[in-house]
Amino acid sequence: ENLLSEDIFEWDIENWKGLKNENTKENFKLCGLNWNLTLYPHGSDKKDEYVSMALENYNALKYYSSDNNYKYNEDNQFNLNVPTVFVLYIRKYDGSLSYESYEAKNTTFRFNNIDYYHEITDLIEVNKLNEKILKDNKLTVGIYLRRYKNNNENEFKIKIESFIDDKNEKEIMKEQYNEINLSFNEIFKLNNNYTISNNDFNDGINNWNLSIEKKLIEGQQYLSFQLENMNLLNKIIKTNLVFYIRNCKDYSFFKTKATNNFLYFNTDTTNDSDSSIKTIKKYTIDKFINLNSIKDYFKEFNKNHSEIIGGIYMRIYYIKENYINIIRNHIINDYGIALYAESFFEYSLNLNNKSISDNDFNLGCYDWNFTVESKNNNTFELTLDYIEIKIKKILGIHTLVMFLQ
Numbered sequence: 001e002n003l004l005s006e007d008i009f010e011w012d013i014e015n016w017k018g019l020k021n022e023n024t025k026e027n028f029k030l031c032g033l034n035w036n037l038t039l040y041p042h043g044s045d046k047k048d049e050y051v052s053m054a055l056e057n058y059n060a061l062k063y064y065s066s067d068n069n070y071k072y073n074e075d076n077q078f079n080l081n082v083p084t085v086f087v088l089y090i091r092k093y094d095g096s097l098s099y100e101s102y103e104a105k106n107t108t109f110r111f112n113n114i115d116y117y118h119e120i121t122d123l124i125e126v127n128k129l130n131e132k133i134l135k136d137n138k139l140t141v142g143i144y145l146r147r148y149k150n151n152n153e154n155e156f157k158i159k160i161e162s163f164i165d166d167k168n169e170k171e172i173m174k175e176q177y178n179e180i181n182l183s184f185n186e187i188f189k190l191n192n193n194y195t196i197s198n199n200d201f202n203d204g205i206n207n208w209n210l211s212i213e214k215k216l217i218e219g220q221q222y223l224s225f226q227l228e229n230m231n232l233l234n235k236i237i238k239t240n241l242v243f244y245i246r247n248c249k250d251y252s253f254f255k256t257k258a259t260n261n262f263l264y265f266n267t268d269t270t271n272d273s274d275s276s277i278k279t280i281k282k283y284t285i286d287k288f289i290n291l292n293s294i295k296d297y298f299k300e301f302n303k304n305h306s307e308i309i310g311g312i313y314m315r316i317y318y319i320k321e322n323y324i325n326i327i328r329n330h331i332i333n334d335y336g337i338a339l340y341a342e343s344f345f346e347y348s349l350n351l352n353n354k355s356i357s358d359n360d361f362n363l364g365c366y367d368w369n370f371t372v373e374s375k376n377n378n379t380f381e382l383t384l385d386y387i388e389i390k391i392k393k394i395l396g397i398h399t400l401v402m403f404l405q
Contacts, residue, residue, distance in 0.1 A: 002149040004249060005031040010142035011039075012093065017137055021046060027058050031147040033082065034058035039141055041126075044119060048126055053088045054119035055143060057111040059297070078297060079159060081152075082111045082252045086145040088120050090129065093138035100132060149250040156251035160313050163242045163258040171318040176203040178210055179311035181248070187223070187294060192216035196223075200230065203314065206265075207231050212310045214291075221291040227312060228282040229265040236279055237265040238317040243285055247298060248307045255293075257285055262317070 011025045022044075025037045040052040060080050089104035103124040111118070124133070133139050150156075157177070166172075180197045190196060191214075198211035207230035215224045225243045240262060246254035266279035298308050359370045371383045 002151070004147045004149055006144070006146045007031050008142060008144045009035075009037070010140050011037060012138075012140050013039075014093075014138050016041065016134055016139055030143070030145050031084075033080075033147075035143075035145075037141070037143060038119075043126075044121055050122040051090065051124050051126060051129055052119060052121045053090075053123050053141065054117060055086060055088070055109075055145075057082070057116045060111065060113045060116035078253065078255050080112050080116075080253060081150050081155065081159070083148040083150055084109055084111060084145060085148070086143055088123060088141075088143055090124055090133055090139055090141050092133055092135060093140050094135070095140075103129070103133065150252035151250055153251060156246075156254070157313075160242050160244060160256065161315075163256055163260075164240050164313075164315055165258075165260050166240070166315075167262070169262075169317055172315060173318045174203055174205060174314075174316040176201075176314040176316070177311060178208070178314075179309050180210060180212060181307050182212060182223075182245075182310050184294075184306050184308070187214065187291065190214055192221065197310070203316065206235075206237055206316075208314075210312055215286060217287055220287075222287045223289050223291070223294070223310070224284060224286045225288050225310070225312070226282055226284045227314075229267065229280075231267055234267050236277060236319055238319045239263050239265060240315045240317075241283070242313040243288060243311070244313070245289060245298070245308055245310050248309050253297070255289055257288055259283070 007030050009028055009030050013019070019039070019041050021040055021042045023039045023041070025039075027034050027036065029035075034057075036056040036058050038054045038056065040054075042048045043050045044052040044054070057080060059078060085106065085108050087104050087106040089102055091102035094101075105120050105123055107118065107120060109115075109118040129139075161175075178199060178201045180199050182197055186196050193213070193215055195211050195213045198209055200207070200209050202208070209228045209230050211226045211228070213224045213226065215222050223245070227241065229237065231237075240259060242256055242258045244254050244256045263283055264277050264279045265281065265283075267281060268279070269281050270277070270279040294308070361368055361370065369383075373381045373383075375381055
């Protein structure tokens with residue numbers, strides 16, 4: 001049931017002895033993807049003992065330069081993770097398939113953007129080929145390929161999340177995925193500048209809308225993503241995003257674009273030069289994918305299926321200003337005394353470290369000492385100057401000090 005497709009490709013060779021030692025049949029279609037088949041009549045090691053043959057995934061290979069260095073192309077980058085079983089074979093040119101007329105070897109391989117090439121070095125002995133297969137300097141080489149589903153959702157998510165650059169930001173508050181089904185009929189038949197699909201969702205804290213639109217930009221048709229903050233209350237949300245389109249059947253083929261910088265969402269856009277944080281209400285990627293690429297890759301890859309899936313991965317971070325307000329609300333009574341100053345200080349605790357943590361710091365123009373000592377009964381004792389507080393074992397400590405005149 002995990003078999004997606006199977007197919008066969010053959011390459012007739014009419015001048016075997018005139019071949020170079022490396023010969024490639026380029027960019028043929030098989031099971032929804034593009035491939036190269038490379039033949040080494042004298043072996044890839046050039047020892048003239050075995051005929052070698054290799055299969056390359058062209059969809060991944062085109063991102064490599066001639067010196068085999070990986071070259072990322074943001075506009076056309078597709079991610080592959082395709083499980084396969086295939087048979088490479090050599091047979092007589094006349095089409096006969098008796099036991100004596102061909103030689104074959106099978107292998108299992110998972111093709112991706114890094115492991116794009118797989119070779120069988122000892123397909124057949126050169127002497128045996130000359131005696132058994134080659135006739136009138138002609139023969140046929142071929143491949144029979146089976147492509148299987150990649151149902152590993154966790155592996156897919158790990159790959160998606162690897163495109164995020166946290167820039168040493170460690171305090172992650174929330175992670176969220178949201179996906180939209182996209183019909184090929186709607187993609188190709190609807191007018192330009194038309195919203196194909198949109199979806200309201202909640203990450204458990206905030207309200208959002210994800211929409212995908214068909215746009216005409218510089219004479220080319222594209223799919224564009226837009227994420228909009230739908231919160232009613234004023235609150236800054238610090239995010240990092242990855243947008244993607246994947247095939248609907250499994251997780252073996254997808255395209256991504258990441259923001260690679262923190263985006264700060266709020267109910268309004270802030271462009272004030274004096275503001276430390278510039279906020280936006282919505283974020284748009286106008287040229288996520290050209291419709292020609294959808295025709296060439298996704299529509300072919302999703303044969304017999306009428307949809308692809310568009311999605312977003314969101315990583316939301318704690319913002320100090322937000323939870324200072326939360327902590328500030330714990331001061332429920334200031335007894336009508338005017339506030340002179342307030343400030344904020346925090347540091348991380350290693351819960352496995354039983355020693356005393358001693359920190360000097362300055363708040364509100366005053367010097368303070370904050371000590372934390374681990375007790376035997378899984379509690380911490382906190383001392384701020386001469387104020388002693390006992391709390392249960394917790395993940396973090398936030399202290400808000402209000403200075404009174």
